[in-house]
Amino acid sequence: MSGSVGAWLNKTIEAIRGEKTTDWTFVDRLPDPGLADVPLVSIKPDEAYIEIFVESMRLKQARRFGTGFHGLVYLFARLSQEGAEDADLAAVSKPAKLAELDASNLDRVITVSDRMMGAVPWRGGSLALELGLFSVKKGNLLSPLLDYVARVSEVGGISFIGQVKPFLPLITQGMDLIAGQTQDAAIEVAIDTTLTLNESRLCAIVGMPKGSLGDAKLTLDPSDRKLLCDGRPLEEAYCVFSIRGTDQKADYGAIPELKASWAELRSAIQSNDRTRADNSLGAFSRAVLVSPDLIYRDKERLVAKAKQLLASAFPKGPAPVSRKVSLSEIGKAELSDLRLYE
Known part of the structure; x- marks a missing residue:
């Protein structure tokens, strides 16, 4: 991606991990389990909006923080815009269900169905996407900073192209400060990719090196959106998200x-x-x-x-x-x- 905002995730992963960016496993099309709220409808340029939801996640790296931590999801998207430069959108979410966990029950899969990007017109071309799942230690200065960045993201709006632009630097600067505390922040999984869309889809980022799953088949449990590997719950960090097409902009x-x-x-x-x-x-x-x-x-x-x-x-x-x-x-x-x- 071009631009400082779009280049943020890879630099941050390297800073937190102290090593080059990991190529995690990315599944760009999970089989449709028949979720009623994620119909795999067609997405045609100038005839549909797209939304991005985080559906479920599992944390693993947070174990090293002891008993208290926050879960944090960061999203950056770049889309084509008619008669103008590409539109940038960014959002940070701190799902309440992640704040309720501690190191003793990290094996739980969290189903959030949290909207990260509201209905934005799809003009065609490609979708540049950064999405990262982080664990952040509770306490000290990081908890209020995390709350602040999440509020800025909410105020900036997640579906209005013109409104969010002034807030983009505040979101990424806040994330820079959080990621700079390398002893208190961990990257669970992340992806920096470019997608071509023609229909809604379910995707997953898995905390395993690219290619390590071999012939194993990943599917989604329709009852709780848990990620399954050959029919059994996957015991790795992961984030399942959906890119949904819709013909209405409710807001x-x-x-x-x-x-x-x-x-x-x-x-x-x-x-x-x-x-x-x-x-x-x-x-x-x-x-x-x-x-x-x-x-x-x-x-x-x-x-x-x-x-x-x-x-x-x-x-x-x-x-x-x-x-x-x-x-x-x-x-x-x-x-x-x-x-x-x-």
């Missing part, structure tokens, strides 16, 4: 620039000033059409919905008896109230 109403433009349109409609409302609709439509966070179909739907609402507020001729939308109601409506996916 479209929270896209920052669209929320701001919608608030102006809503205010203009409520003021009963048709000229101002028309101008605001034009500004909202332009904001939607240039948004990097929506696919074409949803842009057209959203603009059409806004036009319909404006027409309801300012009908031609006398207002029909059947009219149910009042100016006061529109003034209180949020962007998500447009019900894009009815």
